Amino acid sequence: MKKIDLDKLAKTLGVSKTLVSLVLNGKGDRYGISKKTQNEVLKKAQEMNYKPNLIARGLRTGKSNIIGLIVSDISNPFYAKISRSIEDSASKNGYNLIICSSEEDENKEKELIELLVRGQNADGIIVSSTQQKAVFFNELQAAGKSIVLIDRTIPLYEGNYVTVNNYGGAFELTEHLIKNGHRKIAMLTISPQFISSITQRVEGYKDALKKHGIVFNKNYLKEIPFNDISGSVNRDLKALLKGKQAVDALFVANNNLAVSCFETINNMRLKIPADIALTSFDDLDMFKFSDPPITAVAQPVQEIGEKAFGLLLNLMENKSGKKQGKSKEIKLPVELKIRKSCGNRAKMVKS
Amino acid sequence: MKKIDLDKLAKTLGVSKTLVSLVLNGKGDRYGISKKTQNEVLKKAQEMNYKPNLIARGLRTGKSNIIGLIVSDISNPFYAKISRSIEDSASKNGYNLIICSSEEDENKEKELIELLVRGQNADGIIVSSTQQKAVFFNELQAAGKSIVLIDRTIPLYEGNYVTVNNYGGAFELTEHLIKNGHRKIAMLTISPQFISSITQRVEGYKDALKKHGIVFNKNYLKEIPFNDISGSVNRDLKALLKGKQAVDALFVANNNLAVSCFETINNMRLKIPADIALTSFDDLDMFKFSDPPITAVAQPVQEIGEKAFGLLLNLMENKSGKKQGKSKEIKLPVELKIRKSCGNRAKMVKS
DNA sequence: GTGAAAGCGCTAACAG
DNA sequence: CTGTTAGCGCTTTCAC
Numbered sequence: 001m002k003k004i005d006l007d008k009l010a011k012t013l014g015v016s017k018t019l020v021s022l023v024l025n026g027k028g029d030r031y032g033i034s035k036k037t038q039n040e041v042l043k044k045a046q047e048m049n050y051k052p053n054l055i056a057r058g059l060r061t062g063k064s065n066i067i068g069l070i071v072s073d074i075s076n077p078f079y080a081k082i083s084r085s086i087e088d089s090a091s092k093n094g095y096n097l098i099i100c101s102s103e104e105d106e107n108k109e110k111e112l113i114e115l116l117v118r119g120q121n122a123d124g125i126i127v128s129s130t131q132q133k134a135v136f137f138n139e140l141q142a143a144g145k146s147i148v149l150i151d152r153t154i155p156l157y158e159g160n161y162v163t164v165n166n167y168g169g170a171f172e173l174t175e176h177l178i179k180n181g182h183r184k185i186a187m188l189t190i191s192p193q194f195i196s197s198i199t200q201r202v203e204g205y206k207d208a209l210k211k212h213g214i215v216f217n218k219n220y221l222k223e224i225p226f227n228d229i230s231g232s233v234n235r236d237l238k239a240l241l242k243g244k245q246a247v248d249a250l251f252v253a254n255n256n257l258a259v260s261c262f263e264t265i266n267n268m269r270l271k272i273p274a275d276i277a278l279t280s281f282d283d284l285d286m287f288k289f290s291d292p293p294i295t296a297v298a299q300p301v302q303e304i305g306e307k308a309f310g311l312l313l314n315l316m317e318n319k320s321g322k323k324q325g326k327s328k329e330i331k332l333p334v335e336l337k338i339r340k341s342c343g344n345r346a347k348m349v350k351s
Numbered sequence: 352m353k354k355i356d357l358d359k360l361a362k363t364l365g366v367s368k369t370l371v372s373l374v375l376n377g378k379g380d381r382y383g384i385s386k387k388t389q390n391e392v393l394k395k396a397q398e399m400n401y402k403p404n405l406i407a408r409g410l411r412t413g414k415s416n417i418i419g420l421i422v423s424d425i426s427n428p429f430y431a432k433i434s435r436s437i438e439d440s441a442s443k444n445g446y447n448l449i450i451c452s453s454e455e456d457e458n459k460e461k462e463l464i465e466l467l468v469r470g471q472n473a474d475g476i477i478v479s480s481t482q483q484k485a486v487f488f489n490e491l492q493a494a495g496k497s498i499v500l501i502d503r504t505i506p507l508y509e510g511n512y513v514t515v516n517n518y519g520g521a522f523e524l525t526e527h528l529i530k531n532g533h534r535k536i537a538m539l540t541i542s543p544q545f546i547s548s549i550t551q552r553v554e555g556y557k558d559a560l561k562k563h564g565i566v567f568n569k570n571y572l573k574e575i576p577f578n579d580i581s582g583s584v585n586r587d588l589k590a591l592l593k594g595k596q597a598v599d600a601l602f603v604a605n606n607n608l609a610v611s612c613f614e615t616i617n618n619m620r621l622k623i624p625a626d627i628a629l630t631s632f633d634d635l636d637m638f639k640f641s642d643p644p645i646t647a648v649a650q651p652v653q654e655i656g657e658k659a660f661g662l663l664l665n666l667m668e669n670k671s672g673k674k675q676g677k678s679k680e681i682k683l684p685v686e687l688k689i690r691k692s693c694g695n696r697a698k699m700v701k702s
Numbered sequence: 703g704t705g706a707a708a709g710c711g712c713t714a715a716c717a718g
Numbered sequence: 719c720t721g722t723t724a725g726c727g728c729t730t731t732c733a734c
Contacts, residue, residue, distance in 0.1 A: 003494075006727065015705085017729090018729080022704095031703075052470065053470070054471055055726090055728090056727035058728090059404075059410050059728075060727080062710075074425075074431060075432045076431075077426070077428055083425055088452075096466070096471065097449065101435060114402055119405040120406065120417075121404065121405070259636050284637060286610065286637030289613045289614075289641045290640045291643070357711065366720075368712080369713080369723095383719055403712075404710090408711075408713075410710090410712075
């Protein structure tokens with residue numbers, strides 16, 4: 001475990017650092033270094049268990065082989081799974097991942113990015129951004145940084161991103177609710193509400209209502225603050241569920257919201273779907289086994305990670321090369337998993 | 352977003368790099384630099400949005416302000432939550448986190464650690480290790496690296512770690528099953544089975560059986576390979592559930608196993624707990640809402656992360672100082688969450 | 703075919 | 719009080 005550096009290795013071999021460096025970086029042939037010498041170097045490096053100091057290399061080359069990932073909360077299974085997927089792709093390509101949670105705080109996010117990009121010299125970043133404006137990212141890109149946005153995009157952002165079909169998924173889910181006889185459908189979103197994935201889901205929800213001649217009731221659209229999900233859901237849900245305006249179905253915008261709703265509904269001794277239908281955008285493994293199983297829109301987490309890293313790699317590799325092609329925007333399909341939490345109001349009313 | 356370095360900053364101010372560096376690192380007073388100069392430097396640095404290049408600093412100081420976290424799979428909620436907790440503590444102290452998944456592969460784990468420690472110059476690492484022997488870690492520590500093990504420990508490992516009371520939790524859980532009238536209790540573990548958290552859980556299970564005069568049946572102890580949970584659970588569970596040896600209760604060693612069991616049991620059209628009881632070590636939010644809710648041993652994830660980082664910080668700070676005190680071993684309590692998945696065989700048999 | 707030497711951006715003796 | 723200078727370990731140009 002002794003620290004052994006290029007210099008020591010070169011000295012033991014009786015050659016120069018240059019030679020060793022060249023060979024170890026696979027440039028031996030290009031520089032016409034004899035096979036024999038190359039083999040000796042390789043062998044000795046192995047033997048002495050030489051590991052290059054990536055920090056030093058990074059300082060010299062300007063490449064850190066680190067990529068940064070910024071999400072709102074790594075403990076959310078949605079992001080945890082995406083992280084894993086990115087990590088897999090990254091490590092196959094020799095990159096390490098620094099993961100940071102922004103807690104949906106615009107300023108914290110900016111600081112993290114600056115730290116990663118300028119401090120740690122990250123070669124690229126993947127971010128599920130909570131920024132409202134694109135300037136920050138556009139500037140970063142203009143300065144030559146490689147960036148891929150995931151999950152959400154930003155108005156006027158000019159760059160690569162991978163998102164999912166939020167509008168379509170929300171539309172389909174809402175329509176499913178309507179087809180099951182629900183009319184008073186409330187939607188719970190998460191703040192900040194301006195993020196694109198949320199606005200698109202809200203659009204899908206509204207358009208589905210409209211298509212079926214249901215007028216949108218703004219009291220049925222509640223924004224739950226990211227930092228107080230449990231408390232707010234409890235409060236807002238109780239309000240939504242009482243009085244003659246009481247809703248008969250819930251469409252929540254993410255998995256945490258769904259879990260909290262479950263809690264509140266259980267505490268109120270209400271039954272899903274008899275008293276209230278519950279559906280979620282974003283699926284969890286356990287939604288299949290809950291009582292009742294939850295109808296949800298599943299997102300292709302694995303693929304989001306793979307595609308995002310693919311775009312980023314492409315960006316990083318062409319950086320010092322020719323002009324970038326125009327930016328790529330990948331929109332992945334989602335899948336509605338129909339389970340039991342919607343019931344069928346028509347039948348229920350009949351019986 | 353222009354790249355501005357110490358030199359530029361110093362030149363604009365008309366002073367030397369040293370001065371700027373000293374001031375920015377809070378050593379202005381110690382070196383008796385006038386308040387006035389200090390303020391000017393600080394102000395200009397802010398103004399020009401100077402961010403030190405951490406790579407360069409790292410090369411010079413030997414400190415990277417990066418800590419590595421290695422777990423088997425970051426997408427497992429148990430590890431995802433611990434990660435988040437570590438990240439929070441780390442960022443409060445100016446450290447960034449590189450997270451890697453080892454996939455329970457001993458060699459991959461070693462490589463990741465070498466990469467982190469020698470390549471990225473990580474100041475410390477926290478690992479949920481899959482090593483069988485402690486040599487690797489003991490060597491690393493002897494070489495002056497800061498290490499904290501979490502979740503699992505290793506025989507003959509001499510260093511800090513934080514684990515939970517696996518034995519006690521497993522004992523209590525098994526006893527609960529027995530008290531509810533179960534006798535044929537199978538345990539599903541995950542490979543590699545030698546990891547301490549698993550062996551301790553198995554011990555707790557066996558001792559609880561013994562205490563209640565139930566002889567341990569080795570056919571009731573199944574090891575599920577980490578890489579093929581779903582397939583193996585399906586196969587093994589079917590075997591366990593048929594014939595006159597059929598088990599009446601299941602104690603699974605982690606959350607993934609529990610989810611897979613749920614799947615198989617559902618597919619077999621069996622009822623929990625009437626046909627089979629299901630309990631898990633490690634709790635998931637959704638276990639409260641499954642059909643039926645799952646009795647599980649909850650682990651203090653938040654605290655594991657906090658304590659682990661605390662130990663690591665302590666280690667890193669005292670590194671260049673005086674001799675370390677003797678290593679600290681923190682064992683956190685777990686909590687048995689009794690829910691409905693155990694039923695009560697006595698009553699059931701009676702009725 | 704191979705080596706000497708410069709330099710990435712920063713810190714910290716040491717000098718004055 | 720402030721500046722000069724020598725590296726940290728690596729890559730890479732240029733010279734031989």
